[in-house]
Amino acid sequence: MSRRSFLLASALLASLACAASAQEVTVGVTLGATGPGASLGIHYKNAFQLFPKTLGGHPVKYIILEDATDPANAAKNARKLIAEDKVDVIMGSVSVPSTTQVAQIATEAKTPMIALSPVALPPDKLEWTFVVPQPVPLMMSAVVEHMKTKGVKTVGYVGFSDSWGDLVLKALEQHANPAGIKVVTNERYARADTSVTGQVIKVLAANPDAVVVGGSGTGGALPHLGLVERGYKKQIYHNHGTVNREFIKVGSKAVEGAIAPTGPLIVPEELPADNPIKKVAGEFIQRYEQTFGAGSRNAFAGYSYDGFLLLNAAVPGAMAKAKPGTPEFRSALRDAIESAKNVVGAHGIYNMTAKDHTGLDNRARVLVQVKDGAWRLMK
Amino acid sequence: MTIDIALWLTQDAVTNGAVYALLALALVLVYTVTRVIFVPQGEFISFAALSLATLQAGKVPGTVYLLIAGGALVALLDGAAAFRSGHLRRLFGIGLLNIGLPALVAAAAWFAAQRPDNLWLQMLVTLAIVTPFGPIIYRLAFQPLAEMSVLVLLIVAVAVHYLLTGLGLVFFGGEGLRSSPWSDFSLHVGVLNITAQSLWVIFSSFVLIFALWLLFERTLYGKALRATAINRVGARLVGISAAFAGSLSFTLAALIGAIAGILISPITTIYYDTGFLISLKGFVGAIIGGMVSYPLAAAGALLVGFLESFSSFWWSAFKESIVFTLIIPVLLWRSLTTRHIEEDDE
Numbered sequence: 001m002s003r004r005s006f007l008l009a010s011a012l013l014a015s016l017a018c019a020a021s022a023q024e025v026t027v028g029v030t031l032g033a034t035g036p037g038a039s040l041g042i043h044y045k046n047a048f049q050l051f052p053k054t055l056g057g058h059p060v061k062y063i064i065l066e067d068a069t070d071p072a073n074a075a076k077n078a079r080k081l082i083a084e085d086k087v088d089v090i091m092g093s094v095s096v097p098s099t100t101q102v103a104q105i106a107t108e109a110k111t112p113m114i115a116l117s118p119v120a121l122p123p124d125k126l127e128w129t130f131v132v133p134q135p136v137p138l139m140m141s142a143v144v145e146h147m148k149t150k151g152v153k154t155v156g157y158v159g160f161s162d163s164w165g166d167l168v169l170k171a172l173e174q175h176a177n178p179a180g181i182k183v184v185t186n187e188r189y190a191r192a193d194t195s196v197t198g199q200v201i202k203v204l205a206a207n208p209d210a211v212v213v214g215g216s217g218t219g220g221a222l223p224h225l226g227l228v229e230r231g232y233k234k235q236i237y238h239n240h241g242t243v244n245r246e247f248i249k250v251g252s253k254a255v256e257g258a259i260a261p262t263g264p265l266i267v268p269e270e271l272p273a274d275n276p277i278k279k280v281a282g283e284f285i286q287r288y289e290q291t292f293g294a295g296s297r298n299a300f301a302g303y304s305y306d307g308f309l310l311l312n313a314a315v316p317g318a319m320a321k322a323k324p325g326t327p328e329f330r331s332a333l334r335d336a337i338e339s340a341k342n343v344v345g346a347h348g349i350y351n352m353t354a355k356d357h358t359g360l361d362n363r364a365r366v367l368v369q370v371k372d373g374a375w376r377l378m379k
Numbered sequence: 380m381t382i383d384i385a386l387w388l389t390q391d392a393v394t395n396g397a398v399y400a401l402l403a404l405a406l407v408l409v410y411t412v413t414r415v416i417f418v419p420q421g422e423f424i425s426f427a428a429l430s431l432a433t434l435q436a437g438k439v440p441g442t443v444y445l446l447i448a449g450g451a452l453v454a455l456l457d458g459a460a461a462f463r464s465g466h467l468r469r470l471f472g473i474g475l476l477n478i479g480l481p482a483l484v485a486a487a488a489w490f491a492a493q494r495p496d497n498l499w500l501q502m503l504v505t506l507a508i509v510t511p512f513g514p515i516i517y518r519l520a521f522q523p524l525a526e527m528s529v530l531v532l533l534i535v536a537v538a539v540h541y542l543l544t545g546l547g548l549v550f551f552g553g554e555g556l557r558s559s560p561w562s563d564f565s566l567h568v569g570v571l572n573i574t575a576q577s578l579w580v581i582f583s584s585f586v587l588i589f590a591l592w593l594l595f596e597r598t599l600y601g602k603a604l605r606a607t608a609i610n611r612v613g614a615r616l617v618g619i620s621a622a623f624a625g626s627l628s629f630t631l632a633a634l635i636g637a638i639a640g641i642l643i644s645p646i647t648t649i650y651y652d653t654g655f656l657i658s659l660k661g662f663v664g665a666i667i668g669g670m671v672s673y674p675l676a677a678a679g680a681l682l683v684g685f686l687e688s689f690s691s692f693w694w695s696a697f698k699e700s701i702v703f704t705l706i707i708p709v710l711l712w713r714s715l716t717t718r719h720i721e722e723d724d725e
Contacts, residue, residue, distance in 0.1 A: 033553075034545065034548055036652070037553075038548055038552075038553035038651075039552070039553030039554045039555075039650075040553070041553070042552065042553050161695070161696050161698075161699070186696075187695045188695045188696040188698075189691070189695060189698075190656075190698075190699060191650065192650060192652065192653045192655075192656045192657075193647075194395060194398070194643060194646070194647040194653070194657060195391055195394075195395055195646075195647065195687075195688070195691075196691070197387060197388065197390075197391035197688060197691070198388060198391070198688055198689065198690070198691030198692035198693075198695060198698075199691055199692070199695045201384055201387055201388070201692060202692055202695070205384070217553075217554055217555075218554045218555035218556075218648050218650075219555065219648070221555075221557075221648055222647065222648055230572075244554070246554035246555070249556075250554075250555060250556065250557045250648050
């Protein structure tokens with residue numbers, strides 16, 4: 001074959017490939033499975049292995065980039081996905097700062113975005129962004145309601161010295177203050193700290209009726225163990241970032257009785273049969289644990305999955321209006337996600353509106369408690 | 380603040396300070412002998428603590444495979460060098476040390492993983508897994524660059540740190556682990572509740588510091604290390620191999636790191652990246668000692684422990700900032716009081 005005919009043939013093949021992918025939806029994903037958010041990011045990323053090859057009945061291509069839980073990297077990834085890969089929709093990331101960066105770039109580029117962690121932006125900045133996880137205040141409201149029934153009047157707070165610690169505290173205060181519950185301490189620690197003695201003593205000195213820990217994963221165990229070791233006998237609450245089996249493994253007997261809010265997908269077996277989430281969550285958890293080991297269930301993989309479900313529901317509507325790879329398609333997809341109604345996910349039931357880009361209600365939260373070394377639904 | 384609280388915080392400070400002191404000593408040791416600011420020192424802690432916890436869970440930790448791979452690389456390098464220079468008889472020794480020994484450790488690890496109740500065996504195996512990383516890292520990363528500037532060595536150290544942290548994530552996952560305590564024994568002295576674990580930390584630190592002193596004052600190897608630290612060229616002139624001194628200092632540093640990791644693994648949750656922060660605090664201690672003085676470094680590390688413990692009571696949100704800001708006045712004071720010696724003038 002002469003050089004010219006070879007070039008011609010390759011050009012022909014390339015144009016054929018383009019034609020074939022014209023109907024293909026491209027999803028750009030940036031996640032951090034390394035760096036400080038690795039313990040969450042690994043689960044987020046795992047879930048993508050379980051997704052089907054189609055999205056709303058159309059072929060789909062996922063481009064997954066690694067951002068090492070670094071907001072600057074996440075921003076770089078987002079720009080690359082939008083400029084070079086011409087993605088139709090972007091998903092990410094693992095930490096609040098990273099996701100916020102990506103959301104700003106998505107808005108700038110008029111590309112719809114599925115946020116997989118909470119975003120620190122006011123609602124009017126979320127025109128192109130849809131947030132999958134439950135808002136932190138929604139979760140903490142369940143904790144405060146439980147405190148009210150137990151007659152708690154004062155609560156101590158020990159949380160991470162990062163944006164997560166701030167978010168949990170803010171949500172706790174937002175619900176506790178109107179309920180007449182006073183937050184009496186605001187102690188902070190870092191995930192990698194080897195000791196929280198000072199913080200624990202400060203909390204004990206205030207002698208609150210209950211303690212809320214604003215950590216995540218195994219990081220939530222350190223203050224809990226410290227409090228129990230020094231003889232604190234009252235209720236200790238955690239947040240939804242803490243609910244996994246590693247937390248119980250590290251905390252062992254000391255964390256028995258800990259209460260935390262979480263999505264229903266952690267306990268699908270214990271949900272009542274008439275709950276529509278039971279089926280979706282149950283099937284997802286079963287497939288996830290088949291692939292990644294019994295007991296590997298966690299909220300984060302569920303966020304990726306619910307992001308997929310939202311797109312899955314929205315793509316057919318957008319396809320009817322425009323072709324993937326065009327600005328018209330991105331705009332149509334945005335409108336389709338915004339009009340999503342009763343999309344049953346593993347975490348809750350999504351009803352988006354122009355004002356509410358999270359779309360979750362009280363059905364997206366349950367309280368769980370550590371009983372005999374496992375998280376159990378509180379009835 | 381009442382006396383009780385002050386006592387509790389002091390107890391916490393001494394326990395943490397003892398661990399930082401160990402790391403400060405290791406950092407000073409490595410720096411004085413090889414001029415390497417050994418950033419990956421903390422990885423020995425994470426590797427040891429997580430390997431121990433993994434063994435207790437009945438699994439063979441990934442560090443064992445890394446040991447085998449590292450040993451094989453060293454064998455390849457040393458073997459090629461011996462082959463080129465015609466010292467074929469050395470090949471056997473090189474193979475035995477770099478391939479035979481890691482294989483033996485791997486067998487021991489597999490054996491220990493089957494016996495979850497034998498804590499002492501598991502600790503011993505953990506030491507045997509982690510300590511050889513010292514000489515392996517020295518041989519692969521630093522020995523070929525021994526004559527380079529401090530800056531180049533620092534950059535290589537940072538690279539090694541990132542490599543080891545990444546491998547730690549692959550081996551142990553993103554979540555933290557904790558090993559089971561050695562004993563539930565605790566001592567009540569007044570208001571203080573002193574656990575056996577924290578006593579072990581303090582006791583072991585003292586023993587190690589004493590052992591290091593003995594090594595440097597009473598043994599030929601220790602004196603060779605000191606000689607290298609004081610004057611590398613002079614030491615080589617009297618027949619002390621710089622490569623051997625470097626390898627020995629890295630072995631000791633790895634051993635100290637591994638012991639520190641085993642000591643704190645039942646007290647706190649260790650992540651694949653925890654070690655770095657712990658060694659950074661040891662580093663602040665070492666800086667207070669000017670990176671040359673062992674007693675000052677140990678005292679500095681203890682100071683870091685106190686600062687950390689008391690600031691976590693008063694202003695927990697600023698604890699880290701307070702500890703690391705300490706470095707600025709110390710550096711200022713040191714640069715004003717010490718005469719600066721250019722590296723080339725040594």
